Amino acid sequence: MNFMNNKIFSGFWNFYQRHFWELSKPCEEALRARLKPGMFTLETGSGRSTYIFEAAGCRHIALEHKAKHSAALPSVVIAPLVGDPPWYDWRPSHFFDLIFIDGPATGRDAVLKVLPQCMKPSTTVIIDDTDRRADRALCERIAREYDLVATTHGHWDLGFIHRVFTVLEPKRP
Ligand SMILES: C[S@@+](CC[C@H](N)C(=O)[O-])C[C@H]1O[C@@H](n2cnc3c(N)ncnc32)[C@H](O)[C@@H]1O
Secondary structure (H helix, E strand, O other): OHHHHHHHHHHHHHHHHHHHHOOOHHHHHHHHHHOOOOOEEEEEOOOHHHHHHHHOOOEEEEEEOOHHHOOOOOOEEEOOEEOOOOEEOOOOOOOOOEEEEOOOOOOOOOHHHHHHHHOOOOOEEEEEOOOOHHHHHHHHHHHHHHOEEEEEEEEEEOOOEEEEEEEEEEOOO
């Protein structure tokens, strides 16, 4: 009986862990609605989201610092975290059409250091977990510095966790 309980508990715990580390369904839909084959895309923090970019035919780079958590996909670049605040040991070599900020788990503020080499006037940025104060502040800062319009989406996941992401897009003429 104990064994059964443990199995049920560990099954639930694995599902729970995986579910909340991954992007939410509405965030996935927001990505799918914008991705097109051949787009240059970047994400920080690989996972289920990486499959979405690859399935859409994007020329994708998924930065990940933990091989253990990375999806085994060609777009994943394993790069250790360096510096303070820590950021992936990686340099952009071109601009991106869409950037999805969802890692690293140590904090995302250092993305500001590489954004000048990643952003062009038409770049869309999607930031997950903007219910968190630090990520909301990061979002506001990127919107201000790159003159983007922010749209925040929230929903109740599994009925009890409020999950929020924000889409930053160029102003329409
Ligand atoms: C929010 S996750 C990225 C999720 C991914 N973008 C997705 O939507 O599937 C951010 C980082 O957390 C780490 N991570 C992923 N799953 C984890 C887990 N179960 N426990 C601890 N860290 C995890 C990975 O290093 C990942 O890059």
